[in-house]
Amino acid sequence: MKQITSNEEYAQSTQSGRVMVEFYANWCPDCKRIEPYFEEWESKYAGDFSIVRANRDELPELGEKLEILGIPTFIAYEDGQEVARLFSRDAKSKEQVEAFLDEAYKK
Numbered sequence: 275m276k277q278i279t280s281n282e283e284y285a286q287s288t289q290s291g292r293v294m295v296e297f298y299a300n301w302c303p304d305c306k307r308i309e310p311y312f313e314e315w316e317s318k319y320a321g322d323f324s325i326v327r328a329n330r331d332e333l334p335e336l337g338e339k340l341e342i343l344g345i346p347t348f349i350a351y352e353d354g355q356e357v358a359r360l361f362s363r364d365a366k367s368k369e370q371v372e373a374f375l376d377e378a379y380k381k
Contacts (some may be wrong), residue, residue, distance in 0.1 A: 275316060275325070277329075278295070278327065278328040280333070281335065281336050284328060287326055291323070291324035292350070292351070293323060293351045294319075294375065295328075295329030295351065296312075296326075297328060297330045297346060298328075298329060298346050299330050299331045300331070302345050303364050304345070304362065305346045307366070307367070308368060311368050312327075315375060322359060323350070330347075338360070343361075343362075344361060346370065347360065348374060350378035350379060358377075358378040360378075376378070
């Protein structure tokens with residue numbers, strides 16, 4: 275899974291196509307709980323969108339700009355535009371995240 279390490283890389287990664295971004299932190303227990311499912315999700319959704327990760331603590335300016343107030347937070351992009359967001363309060367389990375991934379681009 276691609277790891278975003280700079281604001282420029284984030285902008286480049288989300289500017290075209292369908293991209294799902296997960297904001298996380300190494301100390302976050304909810305992030306660690308869902309982390310084992312990323313390979314499964316990458317395979318399952320490979321034809322629909324790509325998934326990348328960004329460490330909120332390593333990109334604090336980006337986190338502030340995007341109003342990432344809790345983690346994990348998922349943001350769905352389509353051609354550079356945010357189309358859906360899953361806030362941390364609703365991203366505590368595999369089932370919650372997967373339900374969001376299933377619906378993010380069906381609007």
